[in-house]
Each structure stands twice: as C-alpha cells, then as structure tokens.
Amino acid sequence: MSKKVTGKAFDPVIFKRLMSFAKDYRLQFFIGTISAILLSLVSVVKPILLQKVVNVYLENKDKEGLMYYALLMVVFLLSEVFLQFIFIYKVNWLGQHIIKDIRIKLQKHMLQFKMTYFDNSSVGKLVTRLVSDTETIAQFFGQGLFMIVSDILKMFVVAIVMLWMNWKMALISFIVLPILIYATKLFQIAIKASFQEVRLQVANLNGFVQERVTGMNIVQLFNREKIEYDNFVSINDKHKKAYIKTVWYYSIFFPIAEILSSIAVGLSVWYGGLDVVSNGSTNAGEIIAFIMMSQMLFRPLRQIADKFNTLQMGMVAGDRVFEVLDTDSKIAKTGDLQATHFKGNISFKDVHFSYIKGEEVLKGINLQVNAGETIAIVGATGAGKSTIINLVNRFYEIDKGEICIDGNNVDAYTLPSLRKQIAVVLQDVFLFSDTIYNNIVLSNNKISLEQVKDAAKEIGIHDFIMSLPNDYNYNVKERGVMLSAGQRQLIAFLRAYVSKPSVLILDEATSSIDSYSEKLIQQATDKITQYQTSIIIAHRLTTVKKADRIIVMDKGNIVEQGSHAELLAKEGYYKNLYDMQFANEVF
Missing domain, CATH: 1.20.1560.10 (ABC transporter type 1, transmembrane domain)
Known part of the structure; x- marks a missing residue:
C-alpha cells in the first residue's frame, strides 16, 4: 500500500x-x-x-x-x-x-x-x-x-x-x-x-x-x-x-x-x-x-x-x-489425487526445510515409516521433531527433497483428502467456544452422537464427559477454558479417534497432563496404534518404550534409530538423553 x-x-x-x-x-x-x-x-x-x-x-x-x-x-x-x-x-x-x-x-x-x-x-x-x-x-x-x-x-x-x-x-x-x-x-x-x-x-x-x-x-x-x-x-x-x-x-x-x-x-x-x-x-x-x-x-x-x-x-x-x-500464500503444488485411505507407508527422501530462508531446520532427512508401524521421534527442543509432522500435513512446503505416502508424492494429493486421512493431537490443544460434541466432530454431520459416545467408551473417557454439566452438550467456552489441560487433551484425542485416520500423529500429546489422564491416553494409544501408522513426538518414556522404532534427532538431522533396547545398548545420543530425561521416571 x-x-x-x-x-x-x-x-x-x-x-x-x-x-x-x-x-x-x-x-x-x-x-x-x-x-x-x-x-x-x-x-x-x-x-x-x-x-x-x-x-x-x-x-x-x-x-x-x-x-x-x-x-x-x-x-x-x-x-x-x-x-x-x-x-x-x-x-x-x-x-x-x-x-x-x-x-x-x-x-x-x-x-x-x-x-x-x-x-x-x-x-x-x-x-x-x-x-x-x-x-x-x-x-x-x-x-x-x-x-x-x-x-x-x-x-x-x-x-x-x-x-x-x-x-x-x-x-x-x-x-x-x-x-x-x-x-x-x-x-x-x-x-x-x-x-x-x-x-x-x-x-x-x-x-x-x-x-x-x-x-x-x-x-x-x-x-x-x-x-x-x-x-x-x-x-x-x-x-x-x-x-x-x-x-x-x-x-x-x-x-x-x-x-x-x-x-x-x-x-x-x-x-x-x-x-x-x-x-x-x-x-x-x-x-x-x-x-x-x-x-x-x-x-x-x-x-x-x-x-x-x-x-x-x-x-x-x-x-x-x-x-x-492479493497475498499468494497458498500451497502451490496440489494435485487432484483423492486420498480415500492410506496403507500408511511414509517416506522422507533428502528433505530440506527452513522456516526462514537460509536457516535450515531439517538438513537432508531420510526416513522410512512402514505401514502399521509406530515410531517415536525424540530429541532436544529445536531438533526438528514437530517440523516433520507439519510437513506430512503440508502446513509448509519443503525447500528440497520429496515426501511420499503410499508411493505418491504428497503434492499429488488434494489437500482436503490428504489431511482427512491424518489425525493430529497437539500438545497445545485448541477447543472452540462450543459444546464438547461439536468440538469432537468439528461440524462433521456424518459422525453421530452415539458414535462419539461409543468411541469415548472404547478409550475410557465416557464417564469423565458424563460427569460434566450437560455431558456432551457442555460448552467449554473460548479455547476450552472450562476444562483442565488434561481434559482438553482427552477431548483432542477423542476428536482424532472418531475421525478414523489412516495415519495418527501425536505431538507430545501427554507432556502437560496428569498421570490419570496420561493413563487413559496411553490405553487409547495402544488401541488405535494397533491398526494405523503412528508417528509420536515422544516426551514420556512409556510411549518411547512401546514404539516399534525410535528416531533420534539433533539439530535437524537423524542421528540414531532403532528400538529402545538397541539404542540403550550403545553409548550414543539416545543413551545420554535417556540418562538425563528418563532414568528417574517411574512407570
């Protein structure tokens, strides 16, 4: 102007x-x-x-x-x-x-x-x-x-x-x-x-x-x-x-x-x-x-x-x-391939990415996630863990490389169909000023109240919701201020669960909740990750140990990967991280 x-x-x-x-x-x-x-x-x-x-x-x-x-x-x-x-x-x-x-x-x-x-x-x-x-x-x-x-x-x-x-x-x-x-x-x-x-x-x-x-x-x-x-x-x-x-x-x-x-x-x-x-x-x-x-x-x-x-x-x-x-800030490359259901094979091929030009956050990531596999990504703050899941959802466009799901570049899929197959539970849960039911289905009229109740019973949070005034019609107010952090996290997890995703992503979803809420989420995590490809930004040892594979990141690079036992067996980054963060954790 x-x-x-x-x-x-x-x-x-x-x-x-x-x-x-x-x-x-x-x-x-x-x-x-x-x-x-x-x-x-x-x-x-x-x-x-x-x-x-x-x-x-x-x-x-x-x-x-x-x-x-x-x-x-x-x-x-x-x-x-x-x-x-x-x-x-x-x-x-x-x-x-x-x-x-x-x-x-x-x-x-x-x-x-x-x-x-x-x-x-x-x-x-x-x-x-x-x-x-x-x-x-x-x-x-x-x-x-x-x-x-x-x-x-x-x-x-x-x-x-x-x-x-x-x-x-x-x-x-x-x-x-x-x-x-x-x-x-x-x-x-x-x-x-x-x-x-x-x-x-x-x-x-x-x-x-x-x-x-x-x-x-x-x-x-x-x-x-x-x-x-x-x-x-x-x-x-x-x-x-x-x-x-x-x-x-x-x-x-x-x-x-x-x-x-x-x-x-x-x-x-x-x-x-x-x-x-x-x-x-x-x-x-x-x-x-x-x-x-x-x-x-x-x-x-x-x-x-x-x-x-x-x-x-x-x-x-x-x-x-x-x-x-006039601002051109759309995702530029979007194909017309409809993602109806993913098997869940995800691959990163020499992926480079930077939020600010010249300051790379990911420096040539190569990663293969197999269908049905649960992987945990660990690393210090700023290592690039959350960036990976943002790129899978195409919130940002990569600078170089290729990300594929089921053999197709993510660019080939339409954005709505791509994101519909991927459910994300973030650490910082955002709830709208609306009822619990509407916050779970997000105006998706194909998901009935009975389906939501059945899903809530499966993951063990139905009783918690029923204890609230007006149960599923309880208005959580702006940003969900009427609920605790743990309760908001449970609602977010149920939101992801009822959408029946092909890929589940948990971004440190249990890092700020109480032990009781964590136990409920762990139960639900065990249930849902049996059938879907899951990527978990890990914070608690419980989640890390149960993962099929652990990816260790440092300063935008994958420095180690393997099972919990394999990584502990050698002196490396994960062993040091475990000693500093996880050794005293009771579970």
Missing part, C-alpha cells in the same frame, strides 16, 4: 475492484442511481414554486392559487421524502451485501494460507481487515460514493436553475466557490493522512488487546498488570491523538465553509436588494429562492468534503483488504 498522501479521493484501480463486487446487484445499483437523479431534480422544484408563490399569489393576494401551490409543494416534499428513503435504503443495502461478499471471499482466501503467513501476521490486524476494514468499505458505498454522486447532481441542477433564473445574481453567489473548493482540496489531503494513521492505530490497538486478553494468565502470573496497563495507555493515547487530529481538521474546515456560505447568501441578498430598490429586473421571489438555493448549493459542497473522506477511508480500507486478497 502506498504511503504517499495525495488529494485524490480514490485510486481508480481500487475503485474498479470495489465496483466489481456490485455486478451481482445491478438492479439495486440501478435503483439507487435513478433515485439519486430524481432526488436532484425534485429538490430544485421547491424554490421555483416558492418564487412563483411570492411574486404572483402573495402579491395579488390570490388565496385559491396560494392553496393550489401550497398543496403542490406538499406533493413534491412527500416525493422528495419517498425518494430519499429509497435512496438511503438501497445504497446501504447494497453496501452491506457487498461487504458480506468481500468478507466471505477474504475468509475463504485466508483459510487456504500456509502456516507461514499466520506465523508472521498479527491476529489483531487480520481481525481488523476482516471486520473493521470491510465495514468501512460498506460506508464507501452507503455514505460515500452514492452520496457524492447525489450531492454533485443536486449542486449541478441547482447551479443551472440559478443561472436560468437570474444569471447576474448567480454569478455573484458563485464568487466564493473557488475559495471553498480550494479549502476542500486542502482538507482532503490533510484528512486522508489522518485517516491512514487512524486505521494503523486501530489495527495496533486490536492486536495489542487480542494478545493480552488471550495471554491474561501470563500477564497475571508474572505480575505484569501495571506494565501492560501502561503499554495499553500508551497505545490508546496514540489512537486518541490520531483521531483528534482528524477532529482538528474538521473543526477548522467546517466553520470556514459555513462563513463562505453565509457570505455567498449575503452577496445575493445585497445585490438582489439593491436591484429591487433600483427597480431592476430582480424581484422579491427571486431573492427568497436564491437564499434557499444558495443553501442547497453550499451545504452539499460542505458535506461533500466529509463524504470524500468516507470515500477515502473506504479506499484505504479496500487497499488493506485487497493486500490480503
């Missing part, structure tokens, strides 16, 4: 892209446009009728004619009210439907991003793009574009009528127009820069609040309340200053515009009054009509600056939204 601030209300490219979303609502767009045109025509009828009333019927004291024109004015007034209703409703209806489509497109696009994008992006800023910025785009249509078109049409028609009615008095009224237009231009340039700063501070504020609310337990555990409060005050103050700057420009511009408008009215009355006194061609009806039309001419011009700001805000918001939409 360009940081350069100009007086242009909009970027033609962004404008064209925003308008492309209106194609599906051509009828509503047409109705809004026609109502704007009719509104501009109907609005100038009142001063014309008023001139006629003053010059003819008041002067001649014609009661019948006066009544007729009064009723005629009421008819046009009601017509203007009706057209105003149609116009406001339709343009705002159009704006809300367009942002609904933009939000859907943006959400769908973001769902396909690689994990790298989310690793490097602020959650608060992405929320701002999806919610706040799109709402600003709605104002672009509802309060900006159509309102500007309507006001310009009205000003144009009023100016034509003023010139037709009395061109000399019209030109006198127009004297201040260049000054007002120039002031409006300066106002637009200044306010655009201010609005860009406001949007930036809103995104920063959203990001800060989201992170601190999510990590409130860390804030309180480490007594950072005062520090984070001071940080919030500072960020909030920046937001306030950015917004007050926009208020400052408004407070300067609108009084100037009001003064110039009053001067124009005063000049019209002064010139018209002198002409009437001098028995010129001007009459009292024209003076009254000009007072009314001057307000109709200058009020939209004052307001149009504000509406241009809304238009500019919509452009800035559109630029930010399209920046995300």
